[in-house]
Amino acid sequence: xxxxxxxxxxxxxxxxxxxxxxxxxxxxxxxxxxxxxxxxxxxxxxxxxxxxxxxxxxxxxxxxxxxxxxxxxxxxxxxxxxxxxxxxxxxxxxxxxxxxxxxxxxxxxxxxxxxxxxxxxxxxxxxxxxxxxxxxxxxxxxxxxxxxxxxxxxxxxxxxxxxxxxxxxxxxxxxxxxxxxxxxxxxxxxxxxxxxxxxxxxxxxxxxxxxxxxxxxxxxxxxxxxxxxxxxxxxxxxxxxxxxxxxxxxxxxxxxxxxxxxxxxxxxxxxxxxxxxxxxxxxxxxxxxxxxxxxxxxxxxxxxxxxxxxxxxxxxxxxxxxxxxxxxxxxxxxxxxxxxxxxxxxxxxxxxxxxxxxxxxxxxxxxxxxxxxxxxxxxxxxxxxxxxxxxxxxxxxxxxxxxxxxxxxxxxxxxxxxxxxxxxxxxxxxxxxxxxxxxxxxxxxxxxxxxxxxxxxxxxxxxxxxxxxxxxxxxxxxxxxxxxxxxxxxxxxxxxxxxxxxxxxxxxxxxxxxxxxxxxxxxxxxxxxxxxxxx
Amino acid sequence: xxxxxxxxxxxxxxxxxxxxxxxxxxxxxxxxxxxxxxxxxxxxxxxxxxxxxxxxxxxxxxxxxxxxxxxxxxxxxxxxxxxxxxxxxxxxxxxxxxxxxxxxxxxxxxxxxxxxxxxxxxxxxxxxxxxxxxxxxxxxxxxxxxxxxxxxxxxxxxxxxxxxxxxxxxxxxxxxxxxxxxxxxxxxxxxxxxxxxxxxxxxxxxxxxxxxxxxxxxxxxxxxxxxxxxxxxxxxxxxxxxxxxxxxxxxxxxxxxxxxxxxxxxxxxxxxxxxxxxxxxxxxxxxxxxxxxxxxxxxxxxxxxxxxxxxxxxxxxxxxxxxxxxxxxxxxxxxxxxxxxxxxxxxxxxxxxxxxxxxxxxxxxxxxxxxxxxxxxxxxxxxxxxxxxxxxxxxxxxxxxxxxxxxxxxxxxxxxxxxxxxx
Numbered sequence: 007x008x009x010x011x012x013x014x015x016x017x018x019x020x021x022x023x024x025x026x027x028x029x030x031x032x033x034x035x036x037x038x039x040x041x042x043x044x045x046x047x048x049x050x051x052x053x054x055x056x057x058x059x060x061x062x063x064x065x066x067x068x069x070x071x072x073x074x075x076x077x078x079x080x081x082x083x084x085x086x087x088x089x090x091x092x093x094x095x096x097x098x099x100x101x102x103x104x105x106x107x108x109x110x111x112x113x114x115x116x117x118x119x120x121x122x123x124x125x126x127x128x129x130x131x132x133x134x135x136x137x138x139x140x141x142x143x144x145x146x147x148x149x150x151x152x153x154x155x156x157x158x159x160x161x162x163x164x165x166x167x168x169x170x171x172x173x174x175x176x177x178x179x180x181x182x183x184x185x186x187x188x189x190x191x192x193x194x195x196x197x198x199x200x201x202x203x204x205x206x207x208x209x210x211x212x213x214x215x216x217x218x219x220x221x222x223x224x225x226x227x228x229x230x231x232x233x234x235x236x237x238x239x240x241x242x243x244x245x246x247x248x249x250x251x252x253x254x255x256x257x258x259x260x261x262x263x264x265x266x267x268x269x270x271x272x273x274x275x276x277x278x279x280x281x282x283x284x285x286x287x288x289x290x291x292x293x294x295x296x297x298x299x300x301x302x303x304x305x306x307x308x309x310x311x312x313x314x315x316x317x318x319x320x321x322x323x324x325x326x327x328x329x330x331x332x333x334x335x336x337x338x339x340x341x342x343x344x345x346x347x348x349x350x351x352x353x354x355x356x357x358x359x360x361x362x363x364x365x366x367x368x369x370x371x372x373x374x375x376x377x378x379x380x381x382x383x384x385x386x387x388x389x390x391x392x393x394x395x396x397x398x399x400x401x402x403x404x405x406x407x408x409x410x411x412x413x414x415x416x417x418x419x420x421x422x423x424x425x426x427x428x429x430x431x432x433x434x435x436x437x438x439x440x441x442x443x444x445x446x447x448x449x450x451x452x453x454x455x456x457x458x459x460x461x462x463x464x465x466x467x468x469x470x471x472x473x474x475x476x477x478x479x480x481x482x483x484x485x486x487x488x489x490x491x492x493x494x495x496x497x498x499x500x501x502x503x504x505x506x507x508x509x510x511x512x513x514x515x516x517x518x519x520x521x522x523x524x525x526x527x528x529x530x531x532x533x534x535x536x537x538x539x540x541x
Numbered sequence: 542x543x544x545x546x547x548x549x550x551x552x553x554x555x556x557x558x559x560x561x562x563x564x565x566x567x568x569x570x571x572x573x574x575x576x577x578x579x580x581x582x583x584x585x586x587x588x589x590x591x592x593x594x595x596x597x598x599x600x601x602x603x604x605x606x607x608x609x610x611x612x613x614x615x616x617x618x619x620x621x622x623x624x625x626x627x628x629x630x631x632x633x634x635x636x637x638x639x640x641x642x643x644x645x646x647x648x649x650x651x652x653x654x655x656x657x658x659x660x661x662x663x664x665x666x667x668x669x670x671x672x673x674x675x676x677x678x679x680x681x682x683x684x685x686x687x688x689x690x691x692x693x694x695x696x697x698x699x700x701x702x703x704x705x706x707x708x709x710x711x712x713x714x715x716x717x718x719x720x721x722x723x724x725x726x727x728x729x730x731x732x733x734x735x736x737x738x739x740x741x742x743x744x745x746x747x748x749x750x751x752x753x754x755x756x757x758x759x760x761x762x763x764x765x766x767x768x769x770x771x772x773x774x775x776x777x778x779x780x781x782x783x784x785x786x787x788x789x790x791x792x793x794x795x796x797x798x799x800x801x802x803x804x805x806x807x808x809x810x811x812x813x814x815x816x817x818x819x820x821x822x823x824x825x826x827x828x829x830x831x832x833x834x835x836x837x838x839x840x841x842x843x844x845x846x847x848x849x850x851x852x853x854x855x856x857x858x859x860x861x862x863x864x865x866x867x868x869x870x871x872x873x874x875x876x877x878x879x880x881x882x883x884x885x886x887x888x889x890x891x892x893x894x895x896x897x898x899x900x901x902x903x904x905x906x907x908x909x910x911x912x913x914x915x916x917x918x919x920x921x922x923x924x925x926x927x928x929x930x931x932x933x934x935x936x937x938x939x940x941x942x943x944x945x946x947x948x949x950x951x952x953x954x955x956x957x958x959x960x961x962x963x964x
Contacts, residue, residue, distance in 0.1 A: 043920070070913075071813065071912060071913060109826070109831070113918070115918050115920065117814070117910055117918075117920040118699065118789050118790050118793055118814045118910070119698070119699065121789075121790055121814060122790050125790070150791075208755070208756060208759035209759060211759065212759050212760065212761045213761075215760070215761045216761065247752060248749075251746075251748040251749055251752075254748065255746050255748070258745075258746065355577075356577060359577065359581065363585075364576075364577075364581035364582045364585045365582055365585075365586075365802065365805060366582065366773070366776060366803070366805070366807070368805065368807060368808060370808050371780075371808070376784070377784060377786070378784050378785060378786055385752070385785050385786065387781075387784035387785060388784075389780075389784060390748070390784075459745065459777055459780060460745045460776070460777050461745075461773045461776045461777070463582055463773060464581070465578075465579050465582070465743070465773065468579075468743075469743045469745060469773075501748075501749055504749045504750075505749060505753065508738065508739060508740075509738075509739070509740040509741065509744060509749075509750065510710050510739055510740065510741050513741060
């Protein structure tokens with residue numbers, strides 16, 4: 007039954023299409039480069055109506071902006087890139103025309119309005135596509151740009167549809183079309199309102215708002231109720247979303263601060279170059295990705311996993327060098343340490359600027375870190391989720407190192423009583439270097455993660471140094487659990503203040519709150535004995 | 542005094558004379574752009590562009606038979622240091638003209654120095670207007686050459702009815718947004734359909750703001766974001782937009798501070814269709830632009846280097862200065878300042894820009910859409926060139942002011958009280 011129906015619809019569609027336009031696809035697409043965007047929108051409709059099998063491909067290439075007019079032979083071509091060189095292939099017969107010289111092809115330009123039209127046209131053509139993902143995309147396109155002419159096609163597609171989620175999307179699209187055309191019985195319209203209420207997101211709300219003033223009282227009441235219901239759901243999800251934003255900001259703060267929790271918190275070194283160690287980690291990521299892009303493009307999704315240990319080693323190595331070369335001569339003189347490490351931070355910044363240039367460097371997101379998924383009405387972006395998990399993992403590993411390894415034991419021993427530790431045969435100098443290196447290496451790891459959400463430029467570190475110190479001081483120097491608690495508290499408080507006060511004032515308020523808090527509890531949330539305290 | 546000592550004296554005088562002529566044989570051009578610190582990201586490129594322009598001019602034989610000599614200093618993104626370095630350039634190095642500054646605050650910091658020492662500054666960046674100084678020539682866009690036409694485009698072509706004005710918290714976005722708000726309200730946009738949002742420099746956590754924009758945009762009216770977000774903060778902003786799935790087809794963002802240079806650190810795939818308004822795009826297809834890009838790539842020896850709008854502004858400003866100096870035959874500041882208004886030079890978009898009496902220039906306004914290769918496609922442009930307006934007509938306090946240096950010798954003449962407001 008469904009097969010037969012599908013066939014009949016396809017048949018009617020193609021007859022209707024061939025009647026609508028007598029021109030062939032070859033002739034029509036040649037008119038694409040001419041005229042304004044509005045003219046081009048009409049051509050897109052013509053292309054869609056040819057019923058030609060190749061029309062879909064033409065529209066897809068046009069949508070992606072790869073459709074060009076080849077100047078040398080006047081053919082419409084798809085331009086594609088192989089290792090930074092452009093090649094052309096005929097859009098209709100697939101013939102290869104070889105490499106395109108610079109400015110050898112004129113692009114058929116599309117703008118936002120035209121892109122919407124193309125997407126709708128593609129949607130109509132793919133509502134019955136064999137691939138369920140394509141059908142889902144088509145239904146969503148129909149939802150976004152409802153067109154009363156599509157009612158029959160949508161209804162037919164809905165009846166033939168077997169996948170549950172695609173059915174749902176199609177039903178929603180059909181509901182929008184029904185409501186916006188104002189046709190159909192009252193029951194039909196009320197059913198459509200109910201479908202949209204179940205969808206429950208802001209888009210559904212947008213469609214229902216004008217119905218509150220409907221001339222049919224039943225419809226107006228139903229719409230008002232539905233909007234109230236949606237608003238209730240939205241408020242709850244808004245709260246959840248805010249907590250998520252707070253956790254995610256907290257994870258970034260935690261990553262930036264956790265290395266400092268060791269160098270400053272445990273060792274008591276005011277390390278102003280901490281931000282630059284983070285930056286080195288980010289540049290390592292850039293460097294690794296650059297090599298992968300040029301030599302092993304297939305490995306791109308693995309780039310972060312390769313970069314992470316490298317960043318740890320590089321930043322850690324620089325950290326050890328800083329400790330051995332400078333900081334160790336300044337123990338117990340916080341002011342000199344502050345100035346010296348600040349000088350080091352400037353040197354590192356300018357070195358990176360001289361090697362890599364002052365511009366931002368492009369660090370791509372691997373596919374598993376791009377995009378977002380929905381939990382109810384809440385959007386969770388993959389990169390933030392992974393960074394949260396990564397921050398927690400780094401924290402756990404650090405905790406294990408500190409509590410369960412000989413190095414951690416020696417670190418704590420040296421921190422608590424240097425002279426006694428030395429008497430027990432611990433090489434305190436070596437432990438100092440390793441501790442500093444560990445903190446620096448973790449800063450490098452943070453850089454790998456931060457490269458995914460922030461600029462990779464020589465200034466990267468500066469934007470995190472103040473926040474990092476804030477977190478460590480607030481959490482309590484010397485206690486990495488304090489850093490964890492401090493980071494998430496600050497993140498969540500910040501995110502709850504932001505909608506009320508704006509980003510600038512929220513930051514100021516948080517800072518003022520911390521100052522007041524430190525007045526009450528000078529040693530932060532979790533005070534601990536350590537070298538920093540002894541001074 | 543005997544003959545011998547007379548000869549010696551004469552010889553000495555001659556040598557001294559010769560050295561002075563030899564020293565006067567170059568014209569010194571100061572370049573005042575940050576090469577370190579936060580602004581290095583944008584300003585280093587301009588320093589390189591100036592070096593290239595000077596090198597090319599010298600290949601053509603210099604100016605008035607003299608070679609140009611660039612003097613580069615680094616004000617290190619430190620605003621008071623800009624004033625010191627400007628003084629060093631003019632007094633210490635005796636430069637005849639300075640090309641420099643990016644942020645408005647750095648320009649404000651050097652203004653008194655240029656006034657006191659009577660030198661010339663070419664300022665190449667789009668800015669908030671509300672200023673016209675005798676010693677400064679503004680080759681970037683005033684708000685009526687960038688912000689207002691861009692908003693017109695969104696209103697007329699995209700049918701936008703709700704507006705988010707998002708900016709970094711400093712003078713340029715605040716003044717521009719004030720002008721835009723007044724302009725939008727004069728066009729009948731209700732106050733509740735406009736929200737204004739400021740963020741600190743280098744803001745990197747955009748989750749809340751982007752989700753607010755998403756919510757604001759779902760009220761049934763077409764919504765757009767007008768972004769005066771500056772510099773580094775743009776990358777995480779666009780990343781967040783892409784990740785939260787806001788496409789340009791739903792809520793387009795038009796930016797005034799995002800050019801090819803800013804996009805070069807970014808994967809632009811999710812940004813396709815977002816807009817920027819400038820007076821120049823690298824993708825503009827003219828012979829002048831092709832030649833400019835070719836020489837830029839050759840000069841930097843880097844295939845991937847991009848050109849951008851402030852570079853074009855320096856190109857125009859530099860050529861105007863050369864033309865003015867050649868026409869008066871001297872680099873004397875007063876003569877050149879008097880000669881510059883009315884000077885015409887070709888710009889890179891196929892038109893001819895002219896220096897106006899208010900020390901701003903005429904420029905075309907282009908609206909471009911971001912493409913997946915990090916370039917912009919021009920989707921709209923003004924019919925002709927737009928003259929830069931120093932004092933916005935949309936703010937009540939600046940509407941009656943006008944600037945006319947050759948005519949009135951005044952940068953802020955009040956046409957109501959018929960007095961020169963300051964200077």
